[in-house]
Amino acid sequence: MAGQDAIGWRQRPGFYVGMMLASFGAIAGLKLSGAIPAPIGFILLAGAMLWMIPLVRTGMEKQKRCGVLSPAVVRYNRRFMLASFGYMLGLGLAVWLNDRFDLAGVVAFAVALLPVIPTLAMVWTMARYLVEEDDEYLRHRAMIANLVGLGAVLSVGCFYGFLETFELVPHVPGWWAVPIWAIGMGAGQGWMALRNRERAEG
Amino acid sequence: MKNRLKVLRAERDWTQGDLAERLDISRQSINAIETGRYDPSLPLAFKIADLFGLAIEEIFFRDQP
Numbered sequence: 580m581a582g583q584d585a586i587g588w589r590q591r592p593g594f595y596v597g598m599m600l601a602s603f604g605a606i607a608g609l610k611l612s613g614a615i616p617a618p619i620g621f622i623l624l625a626g627a628m629l630w631m632i633p634l635v636r637t638g639m640e641k642q643k644r645c646g647v648l649s650p651a652v653v654r655y656n657r658r659f660m661l662a663s664f665g666y667m668l669g670l671g672l673a674v675w676l677n678d679r680f681d682l683a684g685v686v687a688f689a690v691a692l693l694p695v696i697p698t699l700a701m702v703w704t705m706a707r708y709l710v711e712e713d714d715e716y717l718r719h720r721a722m723i724a725n726l727v728g729l730g731a732v733l734s735v736g737c738f739y740g741f742l743e744t745f746e747l748v749p750h751v752p753g754w755w756a757v758p759i760w761a762i763g764m765g766a767g768q769g770w771m772a773l774r775n776r777e778r779a780e781g
Numbered sequence: 782m783k784n785r786l787k788v789l790r791a792e793r794d795w796t797q798g799d800l801a802e803r804l805d806i807s808r809q810s811i812n813a814i815e816t817g818r819y820d821p822s823l824p825l826a827f828k829i830a831d832l833f834g835l836a837i838e839e840i841f842f843r844d845q846p
Binding site: 716 | 806810818821
């Protein structure tokens with residue numbers, strides 16, 4: 580569409596998805612190669628999460644242009660962004676506390692919950708969206724994206740787990756499931772958006 | 782499942798947005814249904830049929846009749 584063509588790359592959510600994925604990939608590479616210590620990795624990850632802000636903003640503008648910015652989508656975007664920041668904050672705080680203090684017992688359990696609570700908020704956000712979304716096609720798309728995210732977690736987790744069992748790769752904490760799920764879900768949405776690129780109306 | 786939603790819409794000179802507004806769904810949903818990428822639920826199919834004053838089977842068809 581002519582209107583779409585006139586939109587600059589800074590207004591395209593795909594650009595920010597790409598930047599976030601590239602950032603995650605670069606940080607994971609640096610961490611796995613041992614080039615950076617864990618605390619620096621978390622700080623960089625928290626920084627990379629800031630791509631969420633322009634991503635959500637441009638995504639909502641695009642949804643508005645396409646006429647799919649339902650009230651449920653607005654609530655979902657806001658809740659998910661807050662939960663994502665809470666996750667990074669909780670994760671960074673938990674790792675920082677674990678590095679500096681000899682955590683054990685109930686305290687260690689409580690600290691471990693710091694990143695888990697925002698993760699549960701993400702799951703709740705998705706569940707609420709599926710309940711609140713009145714548009715069945717948008718709900719269907721959200722469910723497909725969730726399945727792609729789940730597939731990414733299962734396949735990457737299983738494959739990496741076996742590589743780890745065969746001592747081919749270093750150990751990676753299980754919490755990586757959350758970013759992989761989010762990346763998979765985003766990839767699912769991107770794939771559907773690409774596939775469903777709307778034709779110009781006659 | 783095939784349908785003639787686009788034809789019915791064109792006969793009334795409605796845009797996808799017009800039809801979406803009348804059905805209280807997103808324009809993307811109309812696009813997906815028209816192009817056969819998404820089959821509507823029975824309640825939505827009834828809603829579409831009611832809007833055009835037709836029976837469901839006059840709008841939606843089996844792939845292999």
